[in-house]
Amino acid sequence: MISKLFSQEPETRVFFATDIHGSETCWRKFLNSGKHYEAKIMILGGDMTGKALVPIVEEAPGRWHATLLENRREFESEDEVKEFEDSVKRRGYYPFRTDPDEMSELESDEDLRNELFYKEMLGTIERWMQMADEKLDGTEIECFVSPGNDDQFEVDEIISSAKRVRLAEGKVVEFGDYQMVSTGWSNRTPWDTYREEDEEDLAARLKKMTGQVTAPPEKTIYNFHCPPYKSGLDDAPEIDENMRPKHGGRSIVPVGSKAVREAIEEGQPALALHGHIHEAKGNTRIGRTLCINPGSSYEQGQLLGAVVNLDGGKKVKRFVLTSG
Amino acid sequence: MASNSTADSGAGDLFQRKATGLLRGWSVLDGFIYASFAINLITLGLYIFSFAPFIPDGSLVYAIILSGLYLVFQAVTYASLIAVMPRAGGDYVWMSRVLGGGIGFVLAVTGWWFILWHWVPIYANILNIEVFVPLATIAGFDGVANFFGAPGGMFTASMVVAILASILISLGMRTYARIQKFCFYGGVIGLVIMLALLLFNSNADFVGAFNSQAQDVYGAGGDAYQRTLDAGSVKGTNLGALAFGPTLLLIPMIVFFNLWSNWGATLYGEVRGASDFRKNIYAMGGALIVTSAVAVIMLLLFAKTFGWDFYYAANNAYWGGNGPLSVWPYPGLFAAFLFDSPILQFILVALLALWFFGWVGSVFLSSTRVVFATAFDRVLPEWVAKTSRNGVPYYALMLMLLPSIPISYLYAYGENFATYTLDATLVIATTFLGSAIAAAVLPWRKPEIYNASPIARYNVLGLPLITVAASMFSIFLVFCLYKWLTDDTYGINNGQSLIYMMILYVVALVLYVGFRLLRRAQGMDLNMVYDEIPED
Numbered sequence: 001m002i003s004k005l006f007s008q009e010p011e012t013r014v015f016f017a018t019d020i021h022g023s024e025t026c027w028r029k030f031l032n033s034g035k036h037y038e039a040k041i042m043i044l045g046g047d048m049t050g051k052a053l054v055p056i057v058e059e060a061p062g063r064w065h066a067t068l069l070e071n072r073r074e075f076e077s078e079d080e081v082k083e084f085e086d087s088v089k090r091r092g093y094y095p096f097r098t099d100p101d102e103m104s105e106l107e108s109d110e111d112l113r114n115e116l117f118y119k120e121m122l123g124t125i126e127r128w129m130q131m132a133d134e135k136l137d138g139t140e141i142e143c144f145v146s147p148g149n150d151d152q153f154e155v156d157e158i159i160s161s162a163k164r165v166r167l168a169e170g171k172v173v174e175f176g177d178y179q180m181v182s183t184g185w186s187n188r189t190p191w192d193t194y195r196e197e198d199e200e201d202l203a204a205r206l207k208k209m210t211g212q213v214t215a216p217p218e219k220t221i222y223n224f225h226c227p228p229y230k231s232g233l234d235d236a237p238e239i240d241e242n243m244r245p246k247h248g249g250r251s252i253v254p255v256g257s258k259a260v261r262e263a264i265e266e267g268q269p270a271l272a273l274h275g276h277i278h279e280a281k282g283n284t285r286i287g288r289t290l291c292i293n294p295g296s297s298y299e300q301g302q303l304l305g306a307v308v309n310l311d312g313g314k315k316v317k318r319f320v321l322t323s324g
Numbered sequence: 325m326a327s328n329s330t331a332d333s334g335a336g337d338l339f340q341r342k343a344t345g346l347l348r349g350w351s352v353l354d355g356f357i358y359a360s361f362a363i364n365l366i367t368l369g370l371y372i373f374s375f376a377p378f379i380p381d382g383s384l385v386y387a388i389i390l391s392g393l394y395l396v397f398q399a400v401t402y403a404s405l406i407a408v409m410p411r412a413g414g415d416y417v418w419m420s421r422v423l424g425g426g427i428g429f430v431l432a433v434t435g436w437w438f439i440l441w442h443w444v445p446i447y448a449n450i451l452n453i454e455v456f457v458p459l460a461t462i463a464g465f466d467g468v469a470n471f472f473g474a475p476g477g478m479f480t481a482s483m484v485v486a487i488l489a490s491i492l493i494s495l496g497m498r499t500y501a502r503i504q505k506f507c508f509y510g511g512v513i514g515l516v517i518m519l520a521l522l523l524f525n526s527n528a529d530f531v532g533a534f535n536s537q538a539q540d541v542y543g544a545g546g547d548a549y550q551r552t553l554d555a556g557s558v559k560g561t562n563l564g565a566l567a568f569g570p571t572l573l574l575i576p577m578i579v580f581f582n583l584w585s586n587w588g589a590t591l592y593g594e595v596r597g598a599s600d601f602r603k604n605i606y607a608m609g610g611a612l613i614v615t616s617a618v619a620v621i622m623l624l625l626f627a628k629t630f631g632w633d634f635y636y637a638a639n640n641a642y643w644g645g646n647g648p649l650s651v652w653p654y655p656g657l658f659a660a661f662l663f664d665s666p667i668l669q670f671i672l673v674a675l676l677a678l679w680f681f682g683w684v685g686s687v688f689l690s691s692t693r694v695v696f697a698t699a700f701d702r703v704l705p706e707w708v709a710k711t712s713r714n715g716v717p718y719y720a721l722m723l724m725l726l727p728s729i730p731i732s733y734l735y736a737y738g739e740n741f742a743t744y745t746l747d748a749t750l751v752i753a754t755t756f757l758g759s760a761i762a763a764a765v766l767p768w769r770k771p772e773i774y775n776a777s778p779i780a781r782y783n784v785l786g787l788p789l790i791t792v793a794a795s796m797f798s799i800f801l802v803f804c805l806y807k808w809l810t811d812d813t814y815g816i817n818n819g820q821s822l823i824y825m826m827i828l829y830v831v832a833l834v835l836y837v838g839f840r841l842l843r844r845a846q847g848m849d850l851n852m853v854y855d856e857i858p859e860d
Contacts, residue, residue, distance in 0.1 A: 021343075025772075029857040036857045051346060053339040067337035069778035070599060091776055093338065106339065117341050150343045191342045232711045236345075238498055243347050247501035248354030248607070254715065278345060282700050282709060300409065300773050307852055320702045320848050323421065324857035 011312050012176050015039035017305035018225070018275030019148065019296035022050020022121070023092035027128050029303040029324055034141035036324065037307045041175050042141060043168070045275040046148015046184035046195075046225035047296075048128075048155065049121040052093040053113070056081060057103055066095070092298045094120035118152070125155050129162035136164035142175055144168040148184035148225040148275065149195040168223060172212045178310060179215035186226035186276055187257040190243065202226075203259035210267050217288070218314050220269035227274035228261035228286060230254045233293035235280045264289050270316050271308060281321065290316040297323070349599065355607025356614070357508045358501075362587035362686065363615045365622070366511065366679035367450050370655055372580040373623070377640040378813055379577070380558045382570035385620050391575045391582055392616030394800055396609045398756075400793035401763050402586035403604035408766060408777040408790070410600075414690065415759045416697045422762035422769050425840075425854050429703055430832040435755025436694040437723070438828045440687055442745040444489075444728040445735035447687050448481035453652040455677040456481060461541055461651070462660070462670045473651070475736040482732030485684055490725050492685035493692060494716045500685055507682025514675025515618070518659040521672075522625035525662050530629050537661040544648040551648040553634055556641025563623075563632045576804040576814060580749055581619075583756070585612045587686060601779055622655075630658060692720040701853045703839050744824040746816045750808050751825055757801045763794035 015033045020026035027048075034042045056066040056075075064075040068088060075081045081097075088095040096116065098106070106113050136143055146168040147155045159167040166173060168182035185195045187202055197205070206224070213220055227233035234256025237245040245251075255277065264272050264286045272291040281295025281304060294304045302323050309318035340346055363369075376384045405418050415436065420428025452472045460468035471477045492500050525533075531549045538548035585608040626635045635655075641647030656676040660669040696717065699709035708719050734741035767774045767788045774780055774788070782789035808816040843850050 025859055028859045032857050032859070036855070037852060047344070051340055051343040055337065055339070069781075071778070071781045072337075087776070113339050114341070117339075186344075189344050191344050191346065193342065193344055230713060230715055232709075232715060235497075235715070237347070239347060245347055245350040246354075247505065248358055249350050250354075250358060250497055250504075251501040252497040276344065282696065283706065284709070284711065285706075297409075299776070301776050302773065303857055307848070309847060318846050318848050320843075320850065320852050321700050322852050322855070324855060 012041060012178060012310040013037070013039040014041040014043060014221075014271075014308045014310060015305055016043045016045065016223075016273045016292065016308065017294060017303050018045025018273070019047045019278055019298060020044070020303070021047055021092045021150070021296070021298045022089075022094065022124060023298040023301060024086075024089035025301035026092070026298050026303045027131070030305075031132055031135040033303065033305065033324065034136075034139070034143070037322070039307060040141055042143045043180070043223060043273060044143070044145045045223060045273060046146055047150040047275065048125060048145070048147060049151050050092045050094050050124070051150075053116060053120060054088045054093045054095045055098045055103055055106070056084065056095055058097065058099050064097075068093075090301050094124065096120060118154075121152065122154055122158060125158045129158060129165055132165045133163045142166070144173060144180070144182070144223075146182040146184050146223060146225070147195070149186040149189065149193045151184060152194050170209060172209075172214075177215065177312070178219050178221060179213050180221040180223055181209045181213055182223035183209060184225040187259065189255075190239065199257065199259045202257060203262060206259055206263040210263055213267070217268045218270045218312055220267065220271075222264060222267065222269045222272040222289075224257075224260050224263070224272065224274060226260050226276050227256040227280065227293050228264055228272070228291060229256040229258045231256055231261065231284050231286065231291055233274055233280050233282055233284060233291060234277050236277050237279070261286065264291065270310065270314075273306070283319070283321065288315050290319065292319065292321070294321050349603065352603050352606045352610070354505075355603065356610050357505060359585050359587070359608045359611030360615055361504060361508065361679075361683050362584040363582050363611055364679055364683050365581070365615050365619050366515065366656065366676055367454065367683055368581040368584075369578075369615075369619055370454070371450055372578055373619075374639040374653065375577055375643070376574060377556070377558045377636045377643070379570055379573050380636070381567045382572075382574035383563065383566055384574060384578075385563060385623055386566050386571045387574035387578055388582070388616050388619050388623075390571070391578060392612055392619075394796075395582060395585065395612055396605075397793045397796040397800070398583070398760075399585050399605050399609035399612060400789065401760055401797045403601055403608060404779050404790035404793065405759065405763050405766075406604055407601040407779045408770075408774055414693060414697070415755055416694050419758045419762045420701070421854060422766050423758065425701070425703070425850060426833075426836055427758060429698060429836045430829060431755045431758040432694050433698065433832045433835070434825075434828050435752045435758075437691045438727075438832065439748055439751040439825075440691045440724065441728045441731045442735075442748045443687050444486050445478065445482045445732045445742075445745070446748065447485045447684060448478060448732065451485055451680060451684075452477060452481045454654055454656065455673075455680055457651055458654055458657040458660075458673045459670060459677070461657075462666050462673060464666075469651075479733055479736035482736065483729070485687060486725050486728045486732070488681075489685050489688040490721050493688055493721060494718075496715055500689075504682045504685075507678040510675055511678040511682060514656075514672060514678065517672055518656060518676065519622060519625060521659045521662045522622075522629040525629055527629055527631055529662060530631075530658070533661045534658065538649060542649050542651070546648075548648045549634065552641055553637045555646045555648065556637030556639065556644065557633070558636045558640045563627050573807065573811070573813065576807040576811075579753070579804055582612060582616065583749075583753065585609070586756075587690065626655060630655070688721065688724045691724050692717050695720040695723055702843055702848065702850060703836060705839070740820065743818055744821050746818050746821040747808075747825045750805065750816055751828070753801050753804055757798060757805070760794045760798040760801060764791045764798065766790060 015037050056064050058064050085095040143165045145159050145165050172179050172181050234254045235252045236255045237249045238251040238253045268287050272289050274293040278296035283292045292306045294306045305322045307320050416428050416432035456472040457469045534549050538544040638653035660672040663669050696709045698704045710719050711717050784792040808814050840850050
């Protein structure tokens with residue numbers, strides 16, 4: 001037992017990160033994480049797509065302005081605009097060039113804004129998959145991605161088309177002796193996102209998925225975007241009806257899924273990987289299962305993650321949460 | 325999918341879609357309320373002001389104003405750190421990410437965990453002198469009042485503090501936030517009543533009330549007011565004249581009260597810009613300035629109604645052990661004496677006691693967060709971050725509660741142990757100094773994170789604002805540390821206390837090195853926790 005505790009070489013080392021929300025920096029770091037942490041398996045939990053569009057308005061030929069973090073910037077050269085676009089992408093937002101007329105239309109037309117969001121989000125994912133194919137080509141690293149509740153369904157198709165990235169959503173995937181089952185679906189949120197449903201429906205979805213696992217619990221991983229209810233990995237600021245944090249953000253409430261918790265309690269996989277609640281970085285145990293939510297700091301360009309050594313024992317004991 | 329235009333995003337000219345975690349701005353008033361509890365005028369303020377007679381030439385009023393204004397640099401420093409690394413988990417994470425894991429662990433664990441064990445009896449002392457003893461005295465339970473004035477009462481009060489703080493944390497942040505808000509509004513009502521009593525009564529009214537109550541309640545016959553003046557007379561008490569040198573010397577004393585505006589960073593929604601940074605400054609700096617202003621008004625009213633010489637004499641006589649009243653001269657109780665009715669007196673002191681009960685959880689709360697943060701970094705073992713099914717961090721609480729029991733016992737009954745704890749404020753200030761240094765060098769140590777933050781555009785004389793504010797705050801802390809370590813007036817430059825505190829630092833260092841070696845032996849190098857992954 002002691003020799004196992006101190007054994008240096010894991011059977012399998014996994015790197016897990018999640019909720020990068022369009023951050024170009026985080027995606028690039030993720031692609032390098034396998035090599036950096038000497039992990040053969042890279043897993044990206046859900047919510048790859050960004051949340052904001054940043055217009056760069058051409059007010060006169062060759063003169064542009066834009067605002068980021070309430071800081072208005074003006075540009076007079078293509079290089080300056082490109083540099084700004086890169087800084088916007090690094091933060092996880094989508095820059096787009098426009099003119100005052102189109103801006104007026106966008107401000108008044110929600111459908112137009114949504115169309116633009118789709119175009120930017122899906123275009124970025126396509127580009128990211130190409131980057132992954134190039135970066136991971138010639139390596140032995142396996143990369144799994146499953147979209148989250150904030151990602152539209154078209155994202156799945158784009159991931160499926162990648163050569164070096166495997167879509168994990170809704171199915172059992174294998175690496176070595178291990179089996180992993182993944183979903184980005186969550187319980188209901190106040191934001192009415194793409195992949196959310198009532199607890200009963202989520203429970204049925206999880207039961208169907210976990211029923212397909214044939215590996216023993218110590219060789220099983222649940223990669224469920226939504227954390228289990230009352231696990232500490234699901235603590236979020238309580239908000240009022242106007243979506244404002246109550247009590248200056250100090251009032252914290254559990255918002256995770258009861259269905260996820262039941263699935264873990266029942267299946268007792270060696271490892272459960274979660275995200276969704278960026279503030280709730282941490283790890284906990286539900287029975288024998290090590291549950292991890294590495295959190296997210298995508299806006300700061302920090303890739304929060306977890307390095308986990310899988311040894312095939314009843315409990316996963318060797319892991320660290322990283323802030324790369 | 326639905327999207328919002330810029331109007332309510334709080335982030336300027338951009339479009340947001342509906343996505344998890346996007347929140348509207350938080351209330352500055354709420355942030356202000358919680359910061360005001362940390363710079364607690366009634367508990368910490370009134371207690372430390374009572375030591376002012378030890379520097380009689382200094383002006384307490386000007387010392388509060390000067391330090392209150394200067395410590396806005398602290399608010400700017402911490403607001404900047406929060407803006408650059410939000411959801412970071414406080415001093416531990418900032419220092420460990422910027423200065424290194426070892427420095428972060430040793431300074432944070434000592435300043436936010438070990439030293440808070442020693443703050444339990446300090447809180448308990450305030451509970452005794454501002455709550456238990458005055459309430460028991462007004463209610464006529466002299467035996468109870470005497471008990472809490474003795475070592476047994478001190479230990480009992482310490483256990484009340486430790487258990488109360490544990491219960492409040494066990495109830496969860498949602499309930500605790502509500503309790504704090506209730507206590508704030510109740511406490512403010514008490515404070516307003518107290519100030520109104522002082523405003524609308526004359527010195528003659530007070531002298532009559534004090535003499536009468538001193539006789540009735542404490543059995544101090546004769547002209548207790550004059551006897552207090554005679555017993556505690558302080559030469560050169562200085563209310564308004566600015567004797568700069570002595571006034572400056574008061575500042576390292578009163579930071580016991582006003583150094584804590586940063587106590588507890590909150591969580592925010594995403595896609596937020598500089599407005600959140602400003603809000604943090606308004607909340608922390610606002611609490612600092614408003615509390616300082618109220619403190620000044622209160623002291624001026626003390627001067628008007630109690631008489632400034634009497635206020636100093638009462639404190640001086642108490643600490644000298646020669647006053648006609650054997651109890652700490654609690655201004656809240658003195659103000660309550662202006663009511664004839666014991667019921668009204670009791671209600672006022674009880675309302676003021678809400679400042680204590682809304683604040684008491686802070687003795688363990690931040691510590692449990694530091695314990696969690698270090699466990700998530702795998703420095704401390706995994707089990708210390710375990711929670712019950714209801715989210716109670718029972719191991720972290722035990723790590724606070726259990727050591728606080730023998731420490732409180734030794735504090736109450738030990739002959740010298742109270743002396744060892746004299747450096748309690750010094751240790752926390754050292755932790756803050758670590759964070760201030762981390763903030764000052766952050767633009768160079770973590771340029772990518774800094775440049776991606778909403779504060780990157782703020783510069784002063786070509787230097788980043790965070791660097792300027794943190795440097796100014798560091799100067800302040802170094803000044804305080806120097807005075808504490810070299811000047812006998814503060815009662816802190818005690819060799820035994822310094823050795824004791826050094827032992828705490830060594831224990832933290834041994835823990836860090838030990839767990840780091842253990843993790844390495846297990847094949848998990850803790851460098852991975854802090855290492856940046858290359859982008860290209």
